[in-house]
Amino acid sequence: MSIASTAAQVLAQTEGLTGDEAKAAQGASSAGFAYGLAAIGPGIGIGYLVGQAVQAMARQPESAGTVQTTMFLGIAFTEALALIGFVVFILLKFV
Amino acid sequence: MTIHVTLDGGIAYAFTEETEEEDHGTEEGHAEDEGIVNPVIPEVNEIFWAALFFFALWALMKFVLLPPLMAVRAERDDKIRAAKDAADSVDSDLGSATSEYDAKISAAREEANSIIAGAREEADARRAELQGAADAEIAEMRAAADAELATARASALGDMRGDVGDLATQAAGAVMGSPVDRSAAQSTIDRVLGS
Amino acid sequence: MLFAAEEGGGGLAFPPIENIVEWPAIFFEGNSLLEFNKIGVIHLLGLVIPAVIFFLAGRQKGLVPSGARNVAEGVIDFMEKQVVMPTMGAEGMRYLPLLISFFLYIFIGNITEVIPFFQMPANARMAGPLVLALVAWAAFIIVGVKHNGLGYFKTVLFPSGVPKALYLLVTPIELLSTFFIRPFSHAVRLFANMLAGHILLVTFSVLCIGVWGFKPTVVVELLTFPGLMLFTAFEIGVSLIQAFVFTILAAVYIGLALHPEH
Numbered sequence: 001m002s003i004a005s006t007a008a009q010v011l012a013q014t015e016g017l018t019g020d021e022a023k024a025a026q027g028a029s030s031a032g033f034a035y036g037l038a039a040i041g042p043g044i045g046i047g048y049l050v051g052q053a054v055q056a057m058a059r060q061p062e063s064a065g066t067v068q069t070t071m072f073l074g075i076a077f078t079e080a081l082a083l084i085g086f087v088v089f090i091l092l093k094f095v
Numbered sequence: 096m097t098i099h100v101t102l103d104g105g106i107a108y109a110f111t112e113e114t115e116e117e118d119h120g121t122e123e124g125h126a127e128d129e130g131i132v133n134p135v136i137p138e139v140n141e142i143f144w145a146a147l148f149f150f151a152l153w154a155l156m157k158f159v160l161l162p163p164l165m166a167v168r169a170e171r172d173d174k175i176r177a178a179k180d181a182a183d184s185v186d187s188d189l190g191s192a193t194s195e196y197d198a199k200i201s202a203a204r205e206e207a208n209s210i211i212a213g214a215r216e217e218a219d220a221r222r223a224e225l226q227g228a229a230d231a232e233i234a235e236m237r238a239a240a241d242a243e244l245a246t247a248r249a250s251a252l253g254d255m256r257g258d259v260g261d262l263a264t265q266a267a268g269a270v271m272g273s274p275v276d277r278s279a280a281q282s283t284i285d286r287v288l289g290s
Numbered sequence: 291m292l293f294a295a296e297e298g299g300g301g302l303a304f305p306p307i308e309n310i311v312e313w314p315a316i317f318f319e320g321n322s323l324l325e326f327n328k329i330g331v332i333h334l335l336g337l338v339i340p341a342v343i344f345f346l347a348g349r350q351k352g353l354v355p356s357g358a359r360n361v362a363e364g365v366i367d368f369m370e371k372q373v374v375m376p377t378m379g380a381e382g383m384r385y386l387p388l389l390i391s392f393f394l395y396i397f398i399g400n401i402t403e404v405i406p407f408f409q410m411p412a413n414a415r416m417a418g419p420l421v422l423a424l425v426a427w428a429a430f431i432i433v434g435v436k437h438n439g440l441g442y443f444k445t446v447l448f449p450s451g452v453p454k455a456l457y458l459l460v461t462p463i464e465l466l467s468t469f470f471i472r473p474f475s476h477a478v479r480l481f482a483n484m485l486a487g488h489i490l491l492v493t494f495s496v497l498c499i500g501v502w503g504f505k506p507t508v509v510v511e512l513l514t515f516p517g518l519m520l521f522t523a524f525e526i527g528v529s530l531i532q533a534f535v536f537t538i539l540a541a542v543y544i545g546l547a548l549h550p551e552h
Contacts, residue, residue, distance in 0.1 A: 065371075065372075065376075066376060069372065069376050069538065072531070072534065072535055072538065073535075073538065073539070073542065075535075076479060076535040076539060079479065079483075080475045080478070080479050083478055083479055083482035083483060083486075084475075084478065084482075086482045086485075086486050087135055087478060087482050090134055090135060090307070090485070091133070091135060093307075094133075094134060094306075094307040095133050095134075095135075134307050134308070134311050134416075134485070135416055135481075136416065137415065137416035137417040137420050138415070138417060139322055139323055140318075140321070140322060140323055140324060140325040140326070140327075140330075141327075141329050141330070141415050141417030141418070142417040142420065142421055143323055143324065144326060144329070144330040144333055144334075144417075145329075145330075145333050145412070145417050145418040145421045145422075146421045148330075148333040148334055148336060148337040148395075149333070149336075149337075149391065149395055149421060149422065149425065151337050152336065152337045152340060152341065152391045152394070152395055153387065153388060153391040153425075155337075155341050155344075156340075156344070156387040156388075156390055156391050157387040157388075159345070159348075160340075160341060160344035160345060160348055161344070161366075161386065161387050161390070162348075163348035163349075164344065164347055164348055164359070164362055164363065164366060165366075165386075167353065168363070168366070170353065171353045174353065
C-alpha cells in the first residue's frame, strides 16, 4: 500500500490540499488498491469452482441439480472475501 | 419526488430541486453538519421497520398464508398416492392373473404331453401285439406248409422206394436169370435210397 | 474528491454516497426510531406483495392451481426442491415458512433496484440484511438447542475426532466462525452485493446523463447506455441469486444445527 500512500502524498503536495483533503485523497486511492487486491483471489477461486462444477455436470448430468446448489454455496462463500474488500473500499472511499 | 442522483456539474442541478440543494448543501458542508456518513452502519429506524415487516410476514406465512396451501398440497399428494396405490394393486392383480394363466397353460401342456405319451405307448403295445400275432400266424402257416411238404416228401419217397425197389429187383433178377428175393435185397435198396 | 478536481472543466461528478443510499423521511421525520422513508416503503411491499399473492392463492378451491396459486405453489415447490430437500431433507419442511419469508422478502427488497420509481435495493442498506441475518442466527441456535439440548454447543465447539491438544486451536476458531462471523458474513454478503450493484447502476446512469451535455466525450459515453441495459439485466439475475443464496445458507445453517455431528 506504500505506492498508494506515496501517490496520495505527491498528489496532496502538488495541489496543495489541506490535511483532510489529503487524507481523503489517500483514502480514495488506497480504496482502489484494497478492492483490486481483494478481487484477485475470489476471481481465481470462483473461476476454478465453476469450471470444476461444469466438469462434474458434464460427467454426470443426472446429478446436475445437486452440483448446481453446491456450486452456488461455494460461490457465496468465496465471494464473501471480495465483498469484504468492497466494504473496505466503501469505508476508505466515502468515510 | 426528489431526484437524488445528482451531478456537481451545471446540467445536473437542473434535475434537482432547489430545496434539495439547500438541505444537503455541498458534500463537505453535509459532512460537517452531520459528521461522517457511513453507508455501512445500519440506521435504527430502518432496522425497526425492516424487522417489523419481516416478522409480520413470517407470522402471516406461518399461521395464515401457508397452512391452506400446504393442506391442498398434502391432499393432492394423498390423492396421487392413493391413485398410485390403486394402480400398484391392479398391477399386482395383473401379475397374479398372469402367473395363474401361466400355471394353467403349463398344466395343460403337461397333460397333453402325458396323453400323447400314453397314446404312443398304447400304439406301440398294440403294434407289438399285432406283429406278434402276425408272426405267430406266419410261423404256424410255415409249420403247416413244412409239415405238408414233409408228408408229401415222405409219401413220394415211400412211393419211389417201392417202385425203385421193384424195378431194381426185377432188373437184378433179369441180370442174374433168376428172381431175386425182394426182402433180401431190401436192405441194399434202402441203403442206396436212404442216403 | 478526484472527480471534483475536474469540476472546473465541466466534467462528470459522482454523487456523494449519502445521496444515493439515504432517503428523506416520508413520515415521522426527525424521529430516530420511527422515521419512515423509501426503504421502509420497499420493506412494506416485501410484506404486502407476498401476503396478497399467498392470500389469494389460499382462497382458491379445488386441487388444480391457477393464477395466484400457480405463483405461490411454484415458490413453494422451488423452495422445497432446491432449498429444503438438499440441505435438510423432509424434516426441514417445518422451517418452510421462515425460508419462504426470507426468500420473498429479500427478493422484493432486491428487485426494486431495477424497478422504475424505486431504483433502490432496500438491502443496499445494512439494516435489512442485518435483521434477516440475526433472525437466521437466532433460528439456527434455537433449533440446535431445541434438538440437541445444551450438548449442541459442546458438539459444535468440541467436534469429535479431533485430538485433545488441538481443541486449543479448534474451539476458538469454531466459536468465532460459527457464532460471530457467520451472521456477519451472512448479512454483509447480501448488503455488499446489492450496494455494489446499486453503485454500478448509478455510475452508468451518471455517465448516461453526461450524454445530454454534448461534450466531445459523448462518443465514448454513447457506449454507456448499452452498458447500463446490460448491467440492469445482470442485476435482475443478481437479485434472484442473492435471495436464493441467503435462503439456502440459512437452510444450511439450520440443517447443521439439526445434526451438528455431520
